[in-house]
Amino acid sequence: MHESEPLTALIGRAGGGDKDAAGRLFAAVYKDLHRLAGHVLRGGDGAMHTTSLVHDAYLKLNRPEALNQRDREHFFAVAARAMRQIVIDHARERAASKRGGEFDLRSLDSSALQVAASGRSEHLLALDESLVRLAALDPELARLVELRFFGGLDLGELSRILDRSERSLKRDRRRARAFLLAGIES
Numbered sequence: 001m002h003e004s005e006p007l008t009a010l011i012g013r014a015g016g017g018d019k020d021a022a023g024r025l026f027a028a029v030y031k032d033l034h035r036l037a038g039h040v041l042r043g044g045d046g047a048m049h050t051t052s053l054v055h056d057a058y059l060k061l062n063r064p065e066a067l068n069q070r071d072r073e074h075f076f077a078v079a080a081r082a083m084r085q086i087v088i089d090h091a092r093e094r095a096a097s098k099r100g101g102e103f104d105l106r107s108l109d110s111s112a113l114q115v116a117a118s119g120r121s122e123h124l125l126a127l128d129e130s131l132v133r134l135a136a137l138d139p140e141l142a143r144l145v146e147l148r149f150f151g152g153l154d155l156g157e158l159s160r161i162l163d164r165s166e167r168s169l170k171r172d173r174r175r176a177r178a179f180l181l182a183g184i185e186s
Helices: 007-015 019-041 050-061 072-097 112-117 121-137 139-150 155-162 166-185
Strands: none
Touching: 007 019, 007 072, 019 050, 019 072, 050 072, 072 121, 072 139, 072 155, 121 139, 121 166, 139 155, 139 166, 155 166
16 A cells, blocks of 8 residues: 555545455555454454454455445444444354353443353343344444444544543443343343
């Protein structure tokens, strides 16, 4: 990639169907995607590896219609959603083969696969269903959870992406946690 070629330009060209730009885009963001996947998988049991998650996300994102984003932040928001879908699919597969123990999601700072890897896949699926209900009521809260829990972004990164203060994000995270826990426990 040209050092001077902005990521936003690559995203635009890749979204327009330029396969060469799409390849250069993924080469440019590979380390960042790997870092995001590492957040999602930290504490996992090895059933899924960081590189596998990045490659699976690449396969979901490597289509012009999937690359139709505005900028770097939007790209990573879409990447976080793709990783969420992959982790949920993985959890469904695991839940089909075994049942887990108690579920205690007191903090949305855990990683999604950490929950799935601990044998609590059905609870992760319940979280996903509750997140879908939350998205219908408050899409911004659902997006916050998705980026934090499934995308592994910290509050500083979320603040930049969502253009909001960390303080208001913490408040919203508490509201989202309460909604999700009520949905999971019911």
